[in-house]
Amino acid sequence: MKSPPESTRRESVHWTVRMNRRNRSASYVLLFVALGSHLLTIGAPAWGWVALALNYLVYPHLAYWRARRADDQRRAEMHNMDADIVLAGMWVSALGFPLWITFILCASGCINMVVFHGGRGGVRFLLNIGVGIALVALAVPLHWHPETDLRTTALCMAALGLYLFAFARDGYERAIAQHAVHAQLRGQFDEIRSLQAQLREQALRDPLTGLFNRRHLDTVLAPMLERCASQGASLSLLMIDIDHFKRVNDTHGHAAGDAVLQALAQLLLRHVRPQDVACRLGGEEFMLVLDNTPVAVAAQRAQVLRQAFEALRVRTVECELAATLSCGVAACPDSSQEPRALVVCADQALYAAKKQGRNRVVVHAPQARGF
Numbered sequence: 016m017k018s019p020p021e022s023t024r025r026e027s028v029h030w031t032v033r034m035n036r037r038n039r040s041a042s043y044v045l046l047f048v049a050l051g052s053h054l055l056t057i058g059a060p061a062w063g064w065v066a067l068a069l070n071y072l073v074y075p076h077l078a079y080w081r082a083r084r085a086d087d088q089r090r091a092e093m094h095n096m097d098a099d100i101v102l103a104g105m106w107v108s109a110l111g112f113p114l115w116i117t118f119i120l121c122a123s124g125c126i127n128m129v130v131f132h133g134g135r136g137g138v139r140f141l142l143n144i145g146v147g148i149a150l151v152a153l154a155v156p157l158h159w160h161p162e163t164d165l166r167t168t169a170l171c172m173a174a175l176g177l178y179l180f181a182f183a184r185d186g187y188e189r190a191i192a193q194h195a196v197h198a199q200l201r202g203q204f205d206e207i208r209s210l211q212a213q214l215r216e217q218a219l220r221d222p223l224t225g226l227f228n229r230r231h232l233d234t235v236l237a238p239m240l241e242r243c244a245s246q247g248a249s250l251s252l253l254m255i256d257i258d259h260f261k262r263v264n265d266t267h268g269h270a271a272g273d274a275v276l277q278a279l280a281q282l283l284l285r286h287v288r289p290q291d292v293a294c295r296l297g298g299e300e301f302m303l304v305l306d307n308t309p310v311a312v313a314a315q316r317a318q319v320l321r322q323a324f325e326a327l328r329v330r331t332v333e334c335e336l337a338a339t340l341s342c343g344v345a346a347c348p349d350s351s352q353e354p355r356a357l358v359v360c361a362d363q364a365l366y367a368a369k370k371q372g373r374n375r376v377v378v379h380a381p382q383a384r385g386f
């Protein structure tokens with residue numbers, strides 16, 4: 016993979032590098048004071064002070080500089096943390112394992128490792144501290160000098176307290192930031208879900224009339240028929256077509272035709288029950304699925320609809336329109352129990368209604384009945 020250009024690399028600093036720089040610089044000043052107090056007590060030679068200044072005042076900046084320049088900044092920062100602990104191991108062993116100093120260096124190093132590596136971080140900490148001790152042991156014999164004076168002990172306590180405070184504050188800030196991101200994601204997720212629901216609804220609706228479309232009919236008809244069959248109930252289809260609709264368009268324009276289609280859709284919605292399904296199949300063709308309705312009742316309802324539409328006046332800006340409809344009725348189980356066949360039966364009945372002069376209801380049956 017191509018690494019980002021030098022300028023971009025400089026500007027974007029990984030959050031681990033940024034956070035550790037701040038924490039390392041601050042806590043290392045505290046450690047400089049605490050360890051300096053101990054060096055003062057034991058009368059350390061000049062090179063001890065130089066090493067202390069290099070490690071606790073200069074090294075944090077070198078570590079940051081190195082990680083920031085790295086191609087993989089996070090990885091480089093993890094190596095910095097390894098180096099922190101190796102150096103801590105060298106200090107505690109060189110000083111004869113003073114208990115308080117050993118405790119604060121080990122506690123802070125171990126916490127860091129576990130936070131970034133989980134349980135394995137504990138093992139990594141032990142390996143690194145062991146390497147530090149071993150390096151010193153290779154150079155000088157190890158000795159045992161566990162005591163620190165009161166001043167150094169108090170400074171160690173203060174340094175550890177401040178380190179833990181800074182650490183906890185970082186954890187708090189990260190938790191707050193994560194909470195904000197989580198809330199934002201939840202908001203976006205809810206929005207996506209509501210858009211999906213809208214899309215699903217739109218995919219099933221005819222945009223002009225708001226009625227269901229043929230796709231929805233195909234989805235619901237088979238299960239409705241199955242339920243009726245299992246309950247021994249009837250289900251009726253009303254296939255409705257506006258008569259001479261082309262004339263409406265040709266005479267009054269497409270917008271007037273649309274108004275008639277919408278008026279019929281409203282009429283159908285006023286006449287259906289919640290369990291019925293009203294669809295626009297396309298053009299000027301509509302379908303009503305009347306749940307749990309025997310054919311005779313369906314024919315009566317179709318007749319009521321036909322009359323209501325005939326009496327309806329559709330007002331547009333330019334004119335007032337009237338139209339009629341023809342309707343074919345087919346019922347389950349009378350005509351068929353199979354969805355497609357039942358639709359074909361209703362279509363045949365509609366065709367018969369048109370053929371018989373329009374503005375009428377025809378029921379599909381072995382002996383077709385007209386009204």
Ligand SMILES: Nc1nc2c(ncn2[C@@H]2O[C@H](COP(=O)(O)OP(=O)(O)OP(=O)(O)O)[C@@H](O)[C@H]2O)c(=O)[nH]1
Pocket residue numbers: 223256257258259260261262264268269270271272273276297298299369373
């Ligand atoms: N305004 C409008 N017209 C439409 C729409 N969809 C289809 N049409 C028109 O509906 C008309 C249907 O005409 P035909 O299929 O010949 O039927 P018809 O004139 O109603 O004649 P019959 O059904 O035999 O009584 C055509 O002129 C189509 O252009 C629509 O969404 N809006």
